[in-house]
Amino acid sequence: GESVGLHLPTLSVQEGDNSIINCAYSNSASDYFIWYKQESGKGPQFIIDIRSNMDKRQGQRVTVLLNKTVKHLSLQIAATQPGDSAVYFCAENITGRRALTFGSGTRLQVQP
């Protein structure tokens, strides 16, 4: 899993490159997963989601991969742009709870 606390892991990429942000989740009962983007001074913004009966889902420039065997989730961003610079959080929904548990977050920095 990713470290917690004040020092978020940071991924630095060049504009135009592809980015991969990873997330480990702990509860095998989780059946719904969401990726959020949070820009400075704003609330989290929904990017893409995936259910546990799928292992891949694609959106516009983004792809989410789910590996239930190792409880791992990833977000791939194609052709990363400066506007993609933000903190990215994965979140999981545990069956029956209807309330999200968030991962610790990754800061994405896109260099022009």
Place this chain on the structure above:
Amino acid sequence: SAVISQKPSRDICQRGTSLTIQCQVDSQVTMMFWYRQQPGQSLTLIATANQGSEATYESGFVIDKFPISRPNLTFSTLTVSNMSPEDSSIYLCSVEGQGTETQYFGPGTRLLVL
């Protein structure tokens, strides 16, 4: 997705005082939630705001410290009571999308307690 607003957007408060944060949604929603995001950290669920009944609190959060109201399907308030500097955080409300489990977040309330 629903449009969610929060008031105030930010505030600076003295320790020992209380602040009530409002969350307004532009459509009726069944599920509303309150989260806390401490500086540089991830989001932690405080409670689920239930319409017509008491809120459901997560472990580590109690009603005396974080009383919540949910008078109807478009509005909720969270009060941070008897504040201390450790309560300095971003407080966020979220709603569950109609017919989905996806949660959409408000812009947050940035609270600094001196």
